Amino acid sequence: MKIYILNGPNLNMLGIREPAHYGNETYQALIDRIESYGKEKGIVTVCRQSNHEGDLVDWIQEAYFEGADGIVINPGAYTHTSVALLDAVKSVSLPTVEVHISKVEEREDFRQISYLRAACFKTITGHGTSGYLEAIDALMALRAEAQTT
Numbered sequence: 001m002k003i004y005i006l007n008g009p010n011l012n013m014l015g016i017r018e019p020a021h022y023g024n025e026t027y028q029a030l031i032d033r034i035e036s037y038g039k040e041k042g043i044v045t046v047c048r049q050s051n052h053e054g055d056l057v058d059w060i061q062e063a064y065f066e067g068a069d070g071i072v073i074n075p076g077a078y079t080h081t082s083v084a085l086l087d088a089v090k091s092v093s094l095p096t097v098e099v100h101i102s103k104v105e106e107r108e109d110f111r112q113i114s115y116l117r118a119a120c121f122k123t124i125t126g127h128g129t130s131g132y133l134e135a136i137d138a139l140m141a142l143r144a145e146a147q148t149t
């Protein structure tokens with residue numbers, strides 16, 4: 001099983017940016033944790049981060065062409081603005097989980113809209129960086145379910 005883990009703008013600043021919302025773990029420490037979790041579960045994790053919307057669109061398409069089984073995406077602020085990311089996820093029809101480290105539903109009004117959510121089978125918010133591992137579990141469970149039906 002192969003899963004793309006995509007992170008949007010400013011997530012490379014984890015550990016530095018607003019620790020009250022995003023905690024103290026650095027982006028690199030998060031990626032190390034995701035990769036060792038993937039190894040433990042026997043899956044390939046392809047981890048990418050960009051501050052540019054088009055890169056994220058390209059990687060969603062790449063996930064499809066590389067035969068990925070699913071996508072975990074934290075689009076950062078593009079969650080609240082990007083129809084392009086919604087269209088990209090709809091285009092590839094890969095099972096996708098939306099992750100937010102912070103509890104977005106308890107934050108500003110402008111964070112209450114997620115364009116991407118309509119194309120995701122699950123959204124995880126406010127579980128800190130563990131949300132990424134939960135998203136991997138959700139994709140594995142979905143696949144296991146599909147194999148038994």
Ligand code: DQA
Binds near residue numbers: 102
């Ligand atoms: C975020 C929440 C977004 O509103 C914000 O713009 C981010 C991070 C989160 O992980 O909680 O960059 O996606």
